[in-house]
Amino acid sequence: MNKGNWGKIRAFFDLQTEDGFIMKGFKLVEGINGLFVGFPSQKGSDEEYHDTVWAERDIKEKVNQLAIKTYGQDIVAPPPGFEGDDFPPPSPEIDGSPVPVAEPFSDDDIPF
Secondary structure, eight states: OEEEEETTEEEEEEEEOTTSOEEEEEEEEEETTEEEEEOOEEEOTTSOEEESSOOOHHHHHHHHHHHHHHHTSOOOOOOTTOOGGGSOOOOSEETTEEOOOOOOOOGGGSOO
16 A cells, blocks of 8 residues: 545555455545545546446445555444444455455556
8 A cells, every 4th residue: 555645635545455456546535524435436538437356335335444444543433224233344364364464555556
């Protein structure tokens, strides 16, 4: 995780799956309701940004919690719809296995 202060962006990071796939370009963003993860995206011909990595809602929430924990801040309350037993506790594990840590970002990885 490459921490810093680039406008509303607080950090850049990569994720590596258990199978060795590395997904680059995640951002930890300071929003009006606290920190959240921005998934990698590209600007389309319509001038809108479109996600290049898609994940189910529960996986997105796990990524959010892991990134916030790694960043070193308190984990925010779960979003609506994730209260009670449906919301998994924050953990650096997914499905009982440790989450591998990708190589740290360097300044050369930042696209601007």
